[in-house]
Amino acid sequence: MSRETPSILKDTLTSKIPLGDLKDKWENRKFSFQLVNRSNRKNFDVIVVGAGLAGASAAASLGELGYKVKTFVIHDSPRRAHSIAAQGGINASKNYTNDGDSVERLFYDTIKGGDFRSREANTYRLAQVSGNIIDQCVAQGVPFSREYGGLLANRSFGGAQVSRTFYTRGQTGQQLLLGAYGALMRQVEQGTVELFTYHEMLDLVVSEGRAQGVVVRDLLSGKIKSYKAHAVILATGGYGNVFYLSTNAMNSNVTGSWRCHKKGAFFANPCFVQIHPTCIPQSGEHQSKLTLMSESLRNDGRVWTSSKKQDNRKAKDIPEEERDYYLERIYPSFGNLVPRDVASRQAKFQVDKGYGVGPTNRAVFLDFKEAIKEQGEEKISEKYGNLFSMYERITGENPYKTPMRIYPAVHYTMGGLWVDYELQSNLKGLFVLGEANFSDHGANRLGASALMQGLADGYFIIPYSIGNYLAQLGKEGSFKEQDFKEAVEQQEESLQSLLKLKGSQTIDQIHKRLGNLLWESVGMIRSEESLLKVQQQIVQLREEFWNEAHIPGKSNYKNQELEKAGRVADFLELAELMAKDALERKESCGCHFRQEFQTKDQEAQRNDEEFSHVSAWEWESSSGTKNISWKEHKEKLKFEHVKPSQRSYK
Amino acid sequence: MNFNLKVWRQKSKSEKGFFQNLPVKNISPDTSFLEMLDAVNEDLILSGKEPIAFEHDCREGICGACSLVINGEAHGPQKAVTTCQLYMRQFKDGETLFIEPFRAKPFPILKDLIVDRSAFDRIQRAGAYVSVNTGSAPPANTIPISKENADEAFASATCIACGACVASCKNGSASLFVGARIAQFSKLPQGQIEQEKRALKMVAQMDKEGFGACSHTETCFASCPKEISLENIAKMNLLWRKSAIKQKK
Numbered sequence: 053m054s055r056e057t058p059s060i061l062k063d064t065l066t067s068k069i070p071l072g073d074l075k076d077k078w079e080n081r082k083f084s085f086q087l088v089n090r091s092n093r094k095n096f097d098v099i100v101v102g103a104g105l106a107g108a109s110a111a112a113s114l115g116e117l118g119y120k121v122k123t124f125v126i127h128d129s130p131r132r133a134h135s136i137a138a139q140g141g142i143n144a145s146k147n148y149t150n151d152g153d154s155v156e157r158l159f160y161d162t163i164k165g166g167d168f169r170s171r172e173a174n175t176y177r178l179a180q181v182s183g184n185i186i187d188q189c190v191a192q193g194v195p196f197s198r199e200y201g202g203l204l205a206n207r208s209f210g211g212a213q214v215s216r217t218f219y220t221r222g223q224t225g226q227q228l229l230l231g232a233y234g235a236l237m238r239q240v241e242q243g244t245v246e247l248f249t250y251h252e253m254l255d256l257v258v259s260e261g262r263a264q265g266v267v268v269r270d271l272l273s274g275k276i277k278s279y280k281a282h283a284v285i286l287a288t289g290g291y292g293n294v295f296y297l298s299t300n301a302m303n304s305n306v307t308g309s310w311r312c313h314k315k316g317a318f319f320a321n322p323c324f325v326q327i328h329p330t331c332i333p334q335s336g337e338h339q340s341k342l343t344l345m346s347e348s349l350r351n352d353g354r355v356w357t358s359s360k361k362q363d364n365r366k367a368k369d370i371p372e373e374e375r376d377y378y379l380e381r382i383y384p385s386f387g388n389l390v391p392r393d394v395a396s397r398q399a400k401f402q403v404d405k406g407y408g409v410g411p412t413n414r415a416v417f418l419d420f421k422e423a424i425k426e427q428g429e430e431k432i433s434e435k436y437g438n439l440f441s442m443y444e445r446i447t448g449e450n451p452y453k454t455p456m457r458i459y460p461a462v463h464y465t466m467g468g469l470w471v472d473y474e475l476q477s478n479l480k481g482l483f484v485l486g487e488a489n490f491s492d493h494g495a496n497r498l499g500a501s502a503l504m505q506g507l508a509d510g511y512f513i514i515p516y517s518i519g520n521y522l523a524q525l526g527k528e529g530s531f532k533e534q535d536f537k538e539a540v541e542q543q544e545e546s547l548q549s550l551l552k553l554k555g556s557q558t559i560d561q562i563h564k565r566l567g568n569l570l571w572e573s574v575g576m577i578r579s580e581e582s583l584l585k586v587q588q589q590i591v592q593l594r595e596e597f598w599n600e601a602h603i604p605g606k607s608n609y610k611n612q613e614l615e616k617a618g619r620v621a622d623f624l625e626l627a628e629l630m631a632k633d634a635l636e637r638k639e640s641c642g643c644h645f646r647q648e649f650q651t652k653d654q655e656a657q658r659n660d661e662e663f664s665h666v667s668a669w670e671w672e673s674s675s676g677t678k679n680i681s682w683k684e685h686k687e688k689l690k691f692e693h694v695k696p697s698q699r700s701y702k
Numbered sequence: 703m704n705f706n707l708k709v710w711r712q713k714s715k716s717e718k719g720f721f722q723n724l725p726v727k728n729i730s731p732d733t734s735f736l737e738m739l740d741a742v743n744e745d746l747i748l749s750g751k752e753p754i755a756f757e758h759d760c761r762e763g764i765c766g767a768c769s770l771v772i773n774g775e776a777h778g779p780q781k782a783v784t785t786c787q788l789y790m791r792q793f794k795d796g797e798t799l800f801i802e803p804f805r806a807k808p809f810p811i812l813k814d815l816i817v818d819r820s821a822f823d824r825i826q827r828a829g830a831y832v833s834v835n836t837g838s839a840p841p842a843n844t845i846p847i848s849k850e851n852a853d854e855a856f857a858s859a860t861c862i863a864c865g866a867c868v869a870s871c872k873n874g875s876a877s878l879f880v881g882a883r884i885a886q887f888s889k890l891p892q893g894q895i896e897q898e899k900r901a902l903k904m905v906a907q908m909d910k911e912g913f914g915a916c917s918h919t920e921t922c923f924a925s926c927p928k929e930i931s932l933e934n935i936a937k938m939n940l941l942w943r944k945s946a947i948k949q950k951k
Contacts, residue, residue, distance in 0.1 A: 113836040191839035195855035202846025234831030241827040301759040
């Protein structure tokens with residue numbers, strides 16, 4: 053790789069998908085990769101930002117290979133990363149249940165689930181390595197749920213007719229993360245990985261056309277420093293918290309990705325946001341987050357509403373003949389296990405038409421009565437015990453006795469930084485893994501596939517592709533001190549400009565208003581009119597932030613409001629791009645439902661002629677805080693193996 | 703609902719702390735404890751004061767970031783619940799609430815209610831893993847594991863490393879945390895090979911960090927939001943003794 057190659061590809065996006073048969077693409081590519089000799093690896097510094105499933109697995113694997121790794125996390129420990137909260141499970145095409153699963157079928161379900169808006173080659177590779185992930189995790193001592201014979205148990209998730217989901221009761225993310233965290237800490241102990249806790253990435257240093265390091269802030273001392281590396285791996289998760297209320301942890305943010313975006317990394321499909329169908333409904337204005345009730349519950353729970361409008365009766369008072377099991381009625385073959393986007397939209401349709409239940413009529417029921425009758429309370433408690441007690445703690449209602457009240461909530465973002473097949477951004481030397489990239493889920497992610505993707509990227513893809521990059525970089529990887537010094541100074545200045553804000557609104561107050569705007573206009577249903585309007589409103593709110601926000605204290609100690617302020621400032625820019633992207637995509641697909649484009653059955657109406665592409669947005673310029681301009685690049689999606697069809701789960 | 707808060711404020715590790723009186727009004731019983739503190743902070747910020755620093759993240763009881771000793775109890779009065787999942791309906795209207803950080807020598811206070819729990823990471827580093835490199839794993843179903851053992855390993859592994867066990871123990875012992883990590887692996891065939899070395903190294907690190915010894919008062923179990931069983935401590939002691947004796951031979 054010569055230095056003359058322009059790093060930012062202005063007009064074309066090279067996805068670097070290997071030639072050849074779909075089945076052989078990854079093998080061929082791995083064989084064509086250049087390798088770094090074991091004894092040379094210690095000469096390469098790699099920075100990993102974030103230590104959720106993707107970041108921890110990448111850092112551990114690269115440390116094992118002998119690279120010099122630095123890992124930065126915002127928490128007090130890598131084990132707090134939000135992957136820990138994933139509940140239901142992880143998919144793999146092991147076909148242990150003998151129900152006809154295969155790599156091909158997992159691939160097909162995933163690409164169809166994503167409504168044909170992801171890359172064939174990426175999705176196929178994900179299915180190919182899925183089995184290795186389970187092997188790796190079992191070897192690490194992840195205590196997966198098992199059958200009485202001692203072998204691994206499986207359950208079903210939405211969008212699939214086979215049982216391929218591995219799980220550890222309702223705490224799969226926790227157990228997989230502890231596995232990856234253990235592997236990471238083992239490398240820390242061995243000295244191959246240096247761990248920086250309470251450190252937040254504020255900027256990417258781009259010099260000579262490639263990512264050369266990061267600027268980070270020590271959240272305890274407030275000091276800003278830069279670190280150099282031959283490659284930077286970003287695994288900082290998704291941006292669902294732009295909505296303020298979501299199932300994401302409070303500290304989840306877009307800042308890592310966004311600062312890279314402003315340095316030239318393209319942001320792909322920002323409007324693809326997953327709204328999860330089964331969450332505990334909001335109870336009041338004070339609420340700070342929404343709690344997910346795992347999709348696995350739809351294995352045994354039946355979703356229903358009342359067939360009478362504005363029905364406030366308790367579930368037990370609504371007789372069987374007045375209950376509408378609408379998912380089973382509309383989708384007889386998938387029933388309660390339709391994909392998330394479909395289930396969420398149907399819940400919204402029911403509620404909007406007035407058939408919602410509960411005190412506010414803004415919920416639907418998820419009912420376990422029959423499952424408890426058939427399997428017994430003990431069996432149900434074994435599968436979902438922790439979820440049932442969590443529900444009871446929050447709502448004060450016992451789901452063994454009365455159905456859960458649920459409603460959709462923001463959960464995951466399919467969009468993210470654009471990457472090629474090798475998980476490298478258009479910015480050379482920047483690799484993006486897990487939820488932070490856009491690559492594998494198209495316009496809708498199937499349940500139990502996020503954990504699969506995070507670990508696939510970290511354990512089984514990046515160790516190969518980064519080696520190829522570093523081998524080609526070779527001795528050319530020198531650094532210019534001046535660039536790092538300037539980058540640090542810039543961040544110091546921008547923190548000071550935030551601290552000057554002593555207005556009349558807290559960061560949370562502004563963030564909540566941003567969330568409301570997005571939920572109404574860039575949520576489950578979008579329209580041209582609302583998208584045009586909301587862009588103006590976001591720009592206004594951004595202005596208000598820079599005039600009216602109040603940020604207390606100083607920057608030389610732990611200042612949580614200052615941390616939030618930087619993140620919300622980024623959300624206020626991202627929000628505008630999300631609305632813009634949603635406006636430009638004049639079709640409906642997966643999660644992206646445009647009022648104007650629907651079939652007569654109210655299903656998403658794709659337009660493959662014009663929109664079978666990835667929208668990758670380039671940050672062009674900004675003047676002040678008000679006017680930002682972006683340029684859209686399109687990566688055409690080619691389907692050689694599957695034929696995109698109208699998704700049907702009927 | 704109204705409350706009279708007495709909140710521990712401390713600027714930094716080296717400065718002296720104190721209880722600050724903060725009355726709060728009009729809190730809905732469906733507000734979580736941390737959302738109540740959010741509301742207090744909102745008022746503090748808008749009146750030009752420094753908000754209360756406290757750790758939190760997932761707010762669904764799994765990340766282990768939140769802490770707090772409320773009226774003398776780690777994670778408050780409700781059994782098997784983290785502070786983030788504690789709702790104000792658990793308290794009486796007009797009640798006085800003392801809010802303090804998790805206090806223990808190996809957990810120095812960083813600011814207000816935030817303590818430094820990095821000692822847990824260092825104990826983890828000492829051996830809470832199976833030494834298996836990426837790519838070297840055999841197919842997953844090669845070694846069957848009885849459901850009972852898998853379930854027990856899982857029960858140990860549900861520890862969220864919040865530190866309530868340490869904060870509630872009069873000796874500041876981390877035995878429940880360390881025991882749970884050791885016991886998880888000893889229940890699984892994958893963890894057997896290194897289990898003696900693991901027990902020795904992790905216990906040594908625990909001692910080095912300055913955690914106290916276990917004197918079987920069982921307050922750790924009483925305060926544990928995940929109800930990690932005391933058997934984990936017994937398992938740790940057993941393994942440690944066996945390993946230590948073997949080493950002396």
